[in-house]
Structures are given as C-alpha cells and as structure tokens.
Amino acid sequence: MSEIPDSMQAVVCHGPEDYRLTEVPVPVPGPGEALVRVEAVGICASDLKCYHGATKFWGDAQRAAYVETPVTPGHEFVGRVVALDETAAERWGVSVGDRVTSEQIVPCWECRYCLRGQYHMCAPHAIYGFKRRTPGAMASYMIFPAGALVHKISADLPPAQAAFVEPLSCALHAVERADPTFDDVVVVAGCGPIGLGMIAGARARFPRKVVALDMAPDKLALALRCGADEAINIAETDVVAAIMDLTGGYGADVYLEGTGHPSAVGQGLNVLRKQGTFVEYSVFGSDVSVDWTIISDDKELDVLGAHLGPHTWPAAVRMLESGVLPLDDICTHQLPLADFQRGLDLVGSGKESVKVSLIPE
Ligand SMILES: [Zn+2]
Ligand SMILES: [Zn+2]
Numbered sequence: 241m242s243e244i245p246d247s248m249q250a251v252v253c254h255g256p257e258d259y260r261l262t263e264v265p266v267p268v269p270g271p272g273e274a275l276v277r278v279e280a281v282g283i284c285a286s287d288l289k290c291y292h293g294a295t296k297f298w299g300d301a302q303r304a305a306y307v308e309t310p311v312t313p314g315h316e317f318v319g320r321v322v323a324l325d326e327t328a329a330e331r332w333g334v335s336v337g338d339r340v341t342s343e344q345i346v347p348c349w350e351c352r353y354c355l356r357g358q359y360h361m362c363a364p365h366a367i368y369g370f371k372r373r374t375p376g377a378m379a380s381y382m383i384f385p386a387g388a389l390v391h392k393i394s395a396d397l398p399p400a401q402a403a404f405v406e407p408l409s410c411a412l413h414a415v416e417r418a419d420p421t422f423d424d425v426v427v428v429a430g431c432g433p434i435g436l437g438m439i440a441g442a443r444a445r446f447p448r449k450v451v452a453l454d455m456a457p458d459k460l461a462l463a464l465r466c467g468a469d470e471a472i473n474i475a476e477t478d479v480v481a482a483i484m485d486l487t488g489g490y491g492a493d494v495y496l497e498g499t500g501h502p503s504a505v506g507q508g509l510n511v512l513r514k515q516g517t518f519v520e521y522s523v524f525g526s527d528v529s530v531d532w533t534i535i536s537d538d539k540e541l542d543v544l545g546a547h548l549g550p551h552t553w554p555a556a557v558r559m560l561e562s563g564v565l566p567l568d569d570i571c572t573h574q575l576p577l578a579d580f581q582r583g584l585d586l587v588g589s590g591k592e593s594v595k596v597s598l599i600p601e
Pocket of ligand 2: 348352353354
C-alpha cells in the first residue's frame with residue numbers, strides 16, 4: 241500500500257497531565273492483525289480521569305497505579321481498514337476500505353473470564369489507550385490486534401457519530417444488567433453520552449416509563465428526543481417526591497446511574513422502590529458514602545455494577561444505523577487531533593458539550 245506514510249501524528253500520554261502531540265512511526269501490522277486509518281475518536285470521561293491521573297484500574301489482578309506509559313489514548317473510534325492479511329480478513333469478514341470499529345477491550349481468550357464468555361472481565365484487561373500492547377486511536381493509524389472483536393459499521397454515518405458506538409454499547413450493557421420488564425419505571429441519572437444511550441436502550445425495552453434526570457435544560461431536551469417520557473431537572477424539582485408521584489408512592493423499579501457524581505448514588509437509593517434494581521455504570525473521582533441500611537433492611541435492593549459493553553456491539557451498531565438517535569445533537573464537537581487539549585477541557589467543563597471527538601488528519 242504505497243499511500244501509507246512512514247510517520248504520523250499521535251497523542252502520547254507520558255503521565256498525568258503530560259499528553260504530547262508527537263510524530264511517531266506508523267505501526268506495521270503483524271500476522272493476523274489489521275492496520276486501520278482512524279476517522280474519529282471520542283473523548284470519554286475515563287480519558288479525562290486518566291488525564292488528571294486519577295485512573296486506578298485495569299491492572300492484571302489488582303487496580304494498577306496508573307495506565308502503562310507511554311501510550312496513545314483513545315478507545316472510542318471508527319476507521320478504515322488499510323492493510324490486513326488473509327487470516328485477519330477471514331476472521332473478521334472485512335476487507336481493505338471497510339468502515340470498521342473494534343470493541344474497546346482486546347480479550348486474551350485464555351483466562352477464566354474469556355473462557356466463560358465474560359470477555360469484558362478479561363484478566364489482563366487490554367483496553368485500547370490504557371495498555372502499551374494496545375495503543376489507542378488518538379493517532380492517524382492504529383493496529384487491531386489478532387484478538388480484537390471487530391465490527392463493520394455503515395460508511396453513511398459521519399465518523400464522529402459512528403464512533404458513538406462505544407459509549408452506546410456500554411449504555412446498552414447497563415440496561416441489560418438491569419433487565420427492565422415491560423411494567424417498569426426506569427430512571428436514568430445523567431444525560432451525558434452514557435445516560436442518553438441508557439435512555440435509548442431502556443426505550444427499546446418498551447417499559448412503562450423512562451424518566452431522565454439532569455441539571456442542564458438542553459440535555460434534558462435531548463433526553464426526550466432519545467426516548468425519555470419525562471425529563472426532570474434536579475436543580476428545580478424535588479426528585480424523590482416527583483418519582484413517588486409518578487409511581488403511586490412506591491418508587492422507581494430501576495435506577496441507572498450514569499453521572500459519576502456521588503450525590504446521584506444516594507439519590508438512586510432514595511427513589512427506588514423496595515426490591516428495586518440499581519445499576520452503577522459511572523467512574524467516580526472519589527469514594528461515595530451512603531446508608532447501606534437502605535439496601536438491606538429498608539428495601540432489599542439489587543445493586544449491580546456494569547463495565548464495558550459485552551455482546552451489545554451489534555445492537556449498538558444497529559441502533560446507530562437505524563437513525564433513532566439525534567446524533568447531530570449528541571455529537572456536539574469535532575476537533576482536529578492537534579486540539580486534543582481543548583477537547584479534554586470541553587469534556588471537563590461538561591457544560592457546552594455532549595460528545596467531543598477528535599478527527600486525525
Ligand atoms: Zn469510553
Ligand atoms: Zn481473558
């Protein structure tokens with residue numbers, strides 16, 4: 241492939257708040273791998289957390305002190321296949337030129353989790369952008385390793401909108417964890433990228449009601465367009481009273497937490513009915529204290545965690561391609577790769593943006 245250059249621009253994380261735009265060699269795919277030209281990469285709350293040095297996860301067994309540096313961040317992306325061998329083409333059913341994405345984790349396929357189908361819990365936990373063996377997408381080119389889970393996605397979608405597949409897959413997994421019934425009132429806390437995806441996922445389950453909570457009026461408006469029946473501004477309304485009103489005084493059946501704010505955890509315990517289901521998806525900047533008696537003695541709640549999007553990517557692709565989501569308004573900012581710092585700042589302030597993406601050259 242003559243048009244592949246020798247070098248490219250990449251963002252390289254050297255440590256907390258030490259991210260540099262660097263000229264690096266274009267990687268060369270090994271046997272069974274693919275070289276992909278990145279078309280868009282989303283910036284996630286976890287990227288911001290990593291930037292500020294608060295990331296303490298994804299070690300082999302324990303939570304590691306920090307990500308492996310130097311590493312190129314970026315785990316929400318789409319691109320075009322530019323080179324691959326026959327093994328890779330056959331395994332993934334893709335050819336040069338196809339618009340593709342890869343699940344954010346590259347499973348080892350050997351550990352007890354992988355062997356039991358729980359590949360998103362894979363022990364070595366190689367997520368693009370956090371481990372040196374899986375450099376991320378904040379670069380013009382990246383490698384899909386042989387163990388990657390690759391999906392095709394329509395080239396009709398603008399790149400940043402197609403890259404929304406990653407947060408959407410995570411949101412759908414959170415819904416799947418809760419497994420709402422047709423009769424459930426589902427409350428979603430936070431109308432950022434994950435919360436909006438949870439709303440769309442809950443809506444797809446056709447429950448009695450989907451209720452969105454946020455403080456930003458424009459995000460609440462977007463929540464209604466993603467399928468929420470009610471949008472409650474928690475800055476103006478007594479949320480517990482409002483949910484009790486909606487549920488005959490019992491409380492919500494399901495609470496999906498997608499804000500990462502400690503106060504949203506206690507709020508969830510308070511708005512749920514007895515034997516309700518709480519699903520935590522967020523990453524938090526600090527420890528959260530709540531009254532655990534609500535979980536046990538008061539309500540006998542089911543409290544579940546959710547991580548990544550196992551087995552939900554095909555549905556996330558279908559949902560994006562179906563056009564049900566207001567993607568023009570979810571994907572608010574597309575910046576050149578060189579403006580990664582501004583992108584991180586936009587995600588940090590959280591006010592003007594929903595999904596911020598970087599577009600490599
Ligand atoms: Zn993400
Ligand atoms: Zn594994």
